[in-house]
Amino acid sequence: MNNIWGDMAQYDPVTWNWVIAVYLFMAGLSAGSVLIGIGMRWYSKDKLTESPILKAAAIIGPVAISLGLACLVFDLTKPFHFWVILVNYNFQSVMALGVLALLVYTPLGIAYGLIVLRDELPKWGLGFLSPVAEMLTGWRKAIEVVLFVLAVGVGAYTGFLISAMNAYPMLNTAVLPALFLVSGLSAGAAANSVVALLMFKVDSHDKELSRMHALELPVMATEIMFLFMLFCALYFKGGAAAVALASLTTGVWAGVFWIGVVGIGFGVPLLSMLMPAATRHTKGAMLMVACSGLTGVLALRHFILYAGQSYIY
Amino acid sequence: MNKRYVMVHDENKCIGCQACNVACRSENGTPEGVTRLQVRVEGPFGQAPNLHFKYHRVSCQQCEDAPCVKVCPTGAAYVGEDGIVTIKEDKCVGCMYCVAACPYKVRFVNPETKATDKCNFCKDTRLARGELPACVTVCPTDALTFGDANEPDSEVAKLLNTKPSYQDKIHLGTKPRIYRIPTKRGGIES
Numbered sequence: 358m359n360n361i362w363g364d365m366a367q368y369d370p371v372t373w374n375w376v377i378a379v380y381l382f383m384a385g386l387s388a389g390s391v392l393i394g395i396g397m398r399w400y401s402k403d404k405l406t407e408s409p410i411l412k413a414a415a416i417i418g419p420v421a422i423s424l425g426l427a428c429l430v431f432d433l434t435k436p437f438h439f440w441v442i443l444v445n446y447n448f449q450s451v452m453a454l455g456v457l458a459l460l461v462y463t464p465l466g467i468a469y470g471l472i473v474l475r476d477e478l479p480k481w482g483l484g485f486l487s488p489v490a491e492m493l494t495g496w497r498k499a500i501e502v503v504l505f506v507l508a509v510g511v512g513a514y515t516g517f518l519i520s521a522m523n524a525y526p527m528l529n530t531a532v533l534p535a536l537f538l539v540s541g542l543s544a545g546a547a548a549n550s551v552v553a554l555l556m557f558k559v560d561s562h563d564k565e566l567s568r569m570h571a572l573e574l575p576v577m578a579t580e581i582m583f584l585f586m587l588f589c590a591l592y593f594k595g596g597a598a599a600v601a602l603a604s605l606t607t608g609v610w611a612g613v614f615w616i617g618v619v620g621i622g623f624g625v626p627l628l629s630m631l632m633p634a635a636t637r638h639t640k641g642a643m644l645m646v647a648c649s650g651l652t653g654v655l656a657l658r659h660f661i662l663y664a665g666q667s668y669i670y
Numbered sequence: 671m672n673k674r675y676v677m678v679h680d681e682n683k684c685i686g687c688q689a690c691n692v693a694c695r696s697e698n699g700t701p702e703g704v705t706r707l708q709v710r711v712e713g714p715f716g717q718a719p720n721l722h723f724k725y726h727r728v729s730c731q732q733c734e735d736a737p738c739v740k741v742c743p744t745g746a747a748y749v750g751e752d753g754i755v756t757i758k759e760d761k762c763v764g765c766m767y768c769v770a771a772c773p774y775k776v777r778f779v780n781p782e783t784k785a786t787d788k789c790n791f792c793k794d795t796r797l798a799r800g801e802l803p804a805c806v807t808v809c810p811t812d813a814l815t816f817g818d819a820n821e822p823d824s825e826v827a828k829l830l831n832t833k834p835s836y837q838d839k840i841h842l843g844t845k846p847r848i849y850r851i852p853t854k855r856g857g858i859e860s
Binding site: 360361362363364366367368370372373432433434435438439441442445446447449450451452453456521522523524666669670 | 686688691703704705708709710711728737739740741742743744745746760761762763764765766767769770771772773775778779784785839841842843
């Protein structure tokens with residue numbers, strides 16, 4: 358219907374769309390993958406050989422964040438002015454702090470990737486990068502520590518970014534950064550196993566791989582708990598916040614949540630644990646479980662972003 | 671900041687004619703499809719024959735604690751010397767964080783400049799010349815009053831001191847500077 362007061366298109370509360378959801382996913386995936394890769398290296402006794410999981414993280418970390426940042430830049434209304442955001446900082450803004458973190462995290466991720474993959478570079482026709490990798494190797498410990506800390510920051514930042522908006526009851530909660538950090542960890546673990554299995558031909562019974570696999574259950578349990586806490590907080594707050602719970606029962610995002618997040622993201626990996634050990638540890642089964650984990654986390658980012666923005670205080 | 675510009679919208683006097691909306695478009699050259707100011711006619715409410723409408727002004731609330739200014743990564747959204755929330759067009763990259771963060775949903779991307787845009791009380795044009803905002807000047811029923819609330823003798827200060835008023839979504843702590851005088855419908859008051 359035509360209103361006397363004019364067009365209503367600009368008043369749609371959903372401002373950030375799927376491109377941002379993909380960015381949030383990619384940033385979480387990059388951070389989670391790096392955290393698991395470095396964490397497992399510190400935990401492992403063998404510090405001399407690069408494990409296939411660390412190699413996978415060394416690829417996923419920089420590639421995922423770069424793809425995510427590409428999404429982010431092209432979602433700007435002035436993509437070619439993206440540099441403006443790199444030279445002006447408002448330290449009140451979560452986004453400005455995130456830009457600073459990403460400004461260090463991204464090149465450091467690439468540097469760390471070169472160090473870990475130094476033996477691989479000539480095989481991939483990237484031999485000209487070997488001297489750079491050699492040069493960086495002396496700085497390995499420092500890079501590793503800083504990268505780990507920044508990865509925690511980047512993983513949580515994606516949650517802080519959207520929780521800073523007090524207009525949206527579902528987003529404006531303290532648990533969101535924690536939820537995004539742990540779901541980033543589960544995406545990171547899943548992606549690490551996919552790349553380790555397919556690219557670095559790791560044996561599906563590999564010790565490191567099963568150690569990472571063992572992490573997945575507690576991570577998933579934490580994720581489920583945080584999601585439960587998020588919905589409880591909305592329920593007990595009442596009013597407009599409780600109304601946002603309707604996103605769990607109505608509309609397309611309810612489907613995305615129950616099928617994507619719960620069914621594929623949590624259900625498939627949990628049910629796969631009931632399979633006989635012999636089947637469970639085949640390459641095919643592991644890939645399937647990892648891919649459903651990734652799908653679940655991608656669905657979670659979409660659900661939170663869209664359902665979160667659909668309800669406004 | 672010794673100035674505190676506020677606007678009062680008297681919903682008793684408003685007739686929803688959209689003259690303010692049109693004057694705003696013409697003054698600010700607002701492109702087709704987007705708007706800085708709307709007066710939504712809501713209703714009818716009540717039982718026939720006692721029906722009534724509500725006139726809800728939708729425009730930048732000029733928050734004293736503005737969420738859009740807090741989230742803007744580049745400082746493109748800023749609070750000026752006069753307290754008015756404005757946007758530096760060349761500093762805006764269009765990340766839409768402010769559009770998303772605004773609880774009143776009154777920010778939009780200007781299709782011509784690609785920067786975010788909204789009401790700024792005609793700061794650079796009419797206010798700079800010592801005139802009132804376009805919407806205030808054009809209102810046929812004098813439903814709008816604009817001025818410095820820190821000035822005790824100003825029309826807005828007197829109005830806010832004598833009539834009951836409310837602001838939108840104050841529970842969010844944004845301290846909006848658009849005040850509304852609610853419609854009073856009949857009845858006997860002591």
